Amino acid sequence: MNDLRPIIEGILFVSGDEGVSLSQLSEVLVINEDSLVELMDSYMTDYNSDESKGLEMLCYGKRYKLVTKAIAHSYCQKLFEETSGKQFSQAALETLAIIAYKQPVTRVEIEEIRGVSCDMMIRKLLARNLIKEVGRLDTIGKPFLYEVTEDFMDTFSLTSLSELPELPEYQTVSEEGELFY
Amino acid sequence: MNDLRPIIEGILFVSGDEGVSLSQLSEVLVINEDSLVELMDSYMTDYNSDESKGLEMLCYGKRYKLVTKAIAHSYCQKLFEETSGKQFSQAALETLAIIAYKQPVTRVEIEEIRGVSCDMMIRKLLARNLIKEVGRLDTIGKPFLYEVTEDFMDTFSLTSLSELPELPEYQTVSEEGELFY
Amino acid sequence: MEFFVTIEQFEGPLDLMLHLIKEKELDLFDLDINILTQQYVEYIHAMEQMKLDIASEYLLELATLIEYKSKKLLPNEAAELDDNYQQQQEVDLVNRLIEYKKFKEVSIKLDDLYQERNLKFDKPQSEIVNQWIDINENYESTSAYELIKAMNRCLKRFQLSQPYEVNITQKRISIEDRKKQLKINIKKFNEVFALSNTMYDCRDLYEVVITFLAILDLVNENVLSFTIKDDEVYFKKV
Numbered sequence: 223m224n225d226l227r228p229i230i231e232g233i234l235f236v237s238g239d240e241g242v243s244l245s246q247l248s249e250v251l252v253i254n255e256d257s258l259v260e261l262m263d264s265y266m267t268d269y270n271s272d273e274s275k276g277l278e279m280l281c282y283g284k285r286y287k288l289v290t291k292a293i294a295h296s297y298c299q300k301l302f303e304e305t306s307g308k309q310f311s312q313a314a315l316e317t318l319a320i321i322a323y324k325q326p327v328t329r330v331e332i333e334e335i336r337g338v339s340c341d342m343m344i345r346k347l348l349a350r351n352l353i354k355e356v357g358r359l360d361t362i363g364k365p366f367l368y369e370v371t372e373d374f375m376d377t378f379s380l381t382s383l384s385e386l387p388e389l390p391e392y393q394t395v396s397e398e399g400e401l402f403y
Numbered sequence: 404m405n406d407l408r409p410i411i412e413g414i415l416f417v418s419g420d421e422g423v424s425l426s427q428l429s430e431v432l433v434i435n436e437d438s439l440v441e442l443m444d445s446y447m448t449d450y451n452s453d454e455s456k457g458l459e460m461l462c463y464g465k466r467y468k469l470v471t472k473a474i475a476h477s478y479c480q481k482l483f484e485e486t487s488g489k490q491f492s493q494a495a496l497e498t499l500a501i502i503a504y505k506q507p508v509t510r511v512e513i514e515e516i517r518g519v520s521c522d523m524m525i526r527k528l529l530a531r532n533l534i535k536e537v538g539r540l541d542t543i544g545k546p547f548l549y550e551v552t553e554d555f556m557d558t559f560s561l562t563s564l565s566e567l568p569e570l571p572e573y574q575t576v577s578e579e580g581e582l583f584y
Numbered sequence: 585m586e587f588f589v590t591i592e593q594f595e596g597p598l599d600l601m602l603h604l605i606k607e608k609e610l611d612l613f614d615l616d617i618n619i620l621t622q623q624y625v626e627y628i629h630a631m632e633q634m635k636l637d638i639a640s641e642y643l644l645e646l647a648t649l650i651e652y653k654s655k656k657l658l659p660n661e662a663a664e665l666d667d668n669y670q671q672q673q674e675v676d677l678v679n680r681l682i683e684y685k686k687f688k689e690v691s692i693k694l695d696d697l698y699q700e701r702n703l704k705f706d707k708p709q710s711e712i713v714n715q716w717i718d719i720n721e722n723y724e725s726t727s728a729y730e731l732i733k734a735m736n737r738c739l740k741r742f743q744l745s746q747p748y749e750v751n752i753t754q755k756r757i758s759i760e761d762r763k764k765q766l767k768i769n770i771k772k773f774n775e776v777f778a779l780s781n782t783m784y785d786c787r788d789l790y791e792v793v794i795t796f797l798a799i800l801d802l803v804n805e806n807v808l809s810f811t812i813k814d815d816e817v818y819f820k821k822v
Contacts, residue, residue: 227455227457228454228455228456228457228472228474228475229457229474229475229478230457231456231457231458231475232457232458232471232472232474232475232476232478232479233457233471233475233478233479233482234457235416235457235458235469235471235707235710236471236475236479236709236710236712236713237482237709237710237713238419238706238707238708238709238710239706239707239708239709239737240493240709242482246482249482250478250481250482251478273409274408274409275409275412276408276409276410276411276412276413276414276416277412277413277416278704280704287706288416288707289704289705289706290413290414290416290417290704290705291409291413291704292700292703292704293409293410293413294409294410294412294413294414294417294705295703295704295705297410297413297414297431297432298413298414298417298705300431301414301417301418301423301427301431310695310698312595312691313595315691315692315694315695316595316687316688316691318691318694319687319690319691319694320687322694323687323690334680335680335683335684335687336595336596336598336684336687337596337597337598337599337641337645337680337684338595338596338597338639338641339641345568345569346569348568348729349568349569349570349729349732350736351729351732351733351736354729376701377698377701378694378697378698378701379697379698379700379701380697386690386694387690387693387694387697389686389687389690390685390686390689390690392613392682392685392686413705416705416707417705417706417707418707419707419708419710420708420710420711470710471710479712479713483713491726491730492713493709493713493734493737494711494713496726496730496731496733496734497734497735497737497738499731499734500731500732500734500735500738501735501738503731504731504735516738516739517738519711558726559726559727559728559730559731560727560728561728566728567728567731567732568728568729568731568732570732570735570736
């Protein structure tokens with residue numbers, strides 16, 4: 223099976239920032255997805271622990287891609303004037319966090335938690351392809367439901383949503399004024 | 404010096420099809436060109452004789468770049484032929500996006516933004532009736548101006564171009580550390 | 585009372601309340617809403633006096649808090665039902681604050697993940713892929729967001745490919761360095777060459793001027809001699 227590794231590296235390289243999905247790989251390599259996941263897991267472990275390499279394999283959602291290791295960052299920045307100074311605003315991060323943890327979720331639900339209007343922010347996040355519409359809730363006004371995208375997972379280095387940092391647990395207060403968990 | 408290798412691999416990776424010139428590398432790595440040539444020669448020999456790799460390092464003129472080894476080519480070809488059959492290629496989408504957002508626009512302007520030649524792509528999009536010629540710009544060579552068509556609007560379910568998702572604001576190269584939104 | 589934090593620094597009324605709770609060392613989990621209300625009202629008033637625009641969300645929350653406070657101040661003749669309503673309101677506010685606080689905290693962790701990921705670069709899809717895609721098929725209807733995604737890719741790449749060479753020209757070559765370059769360049773020239781030959785690699789006016797000054801220097805140092813014929817200056821290696 224190891225002779226597939228160079229081929230996989232080649233495919234990931236050509237695909238670039240889009241990456242390749244598990245199902246695409248499984249189709250072209252003619253190998254079933256379960257075996258492929260196993261193969262990819264061990265390949266990724268070996269790949270990412272090889273210190274002679276300048277590249278790293280990422281898995282997000284069910285896509286794989288190659289990126290440079292962090293050590294090359296400052297050099298690449300020098301070379302390309304990269305604009306990695308780009309940062310998310312607190313408002314963007316909060317909105318993304320709510321969607322990621324509560325998805326699928328409507329705009330109104332997000333606004334209830336944040337206490338401010340999120341209309342513009344949602345449109346910006348849609349435009350950045352970090353969230354997507356996944357249908358409508360069957361209620362008055364048929365509001366859109368939002369979920370995060372694969373791009374979101376890639377942007378925040380998540381293999382799956384289960385890798386999201388744990389949400390802090392606080393006791394909430396019941397109506398009787400008692401605390402419950 | 405071997406600790407420079409992963410960094411070099413990272414730089415070559417990021418620079419993609421364009422590759423990196425010897426002088427750029429020398430400047431970024433703060434190493435004189437003669438020593439760098441030596442370093443690159445031995446790195447390239449090692450790199451290209453490593454059968455576990457799916458990539459290959461090329462040097463032409465005084466530029467270096469990474470490409471996929473030939474063994475992976477038929478798989479890559481299959482991948483992009485089969486799984487993206489009815490979808491737009493990245494190149495097609497990019498060209499269409501530029502025309503839609505910037506129309507009327509000349510081929511040269513599109514190429515400036517995409518950074519690659521778009522001649523073939525424009526001909527394909529014209530043939531598919533997704534874009535049309537709408538006159539010529541009154542400048543040297545009288546280049547054609549392009550706009551998107553009704554078919555384009557249909558394909559992307561738009562009733563007017565004003566419905567196009569808002570483009571996130573990009574910083575110009577010199578600005579740094581500003582907020583996304 | 586002085587306020588050092590302006591309202592623009594908050595993500596909304598809940599964020600402001602959390603700030604006040606922290607600043608006044610109130611206990612979120614055993615919150616005295618009277619104190620919070622008083623702090624909030626004072627803050628909003630101070631901001632208003634500074635003629636800052638205050639978004640309607642803040643004012644809405646202000647109205648709710650004032651309603652709450654005024655009801656508490658009223659003589660307790662109202663029905664018991666109102667009492668329950670009071671308590672419910674209090675509980676609701678605290679729970680909203682707790683819920684908001686959770687997401688505020690986790691968004692900081694998300695930002696850490698982003699910063700980490702940000703140190704790793706992608707590469708664009710290889711151009712060769714274009715040769716493999718047959719675009720003469722009928723296209724499936726595609727979301728307009730695919731367009732913006734494509735546009736984003738272009739713009740990002742456009743920034744990435746801002747030629748590094750531009751930076752080098754901005755560094756501005758010195759006359760001394762240009763002289764060294766010229767000495768190498770003229771080895772490739774014929775015995776006699778025109779001034780314009782020496783300018784072939786100049787990219788802007790600055791470099792033309794520097795080249796001219798360097799040439800003058802070389803003449804001065806007797807490396808070159810010159811003669812003028814028609815409108816062109818010719819040089820000869822000495």
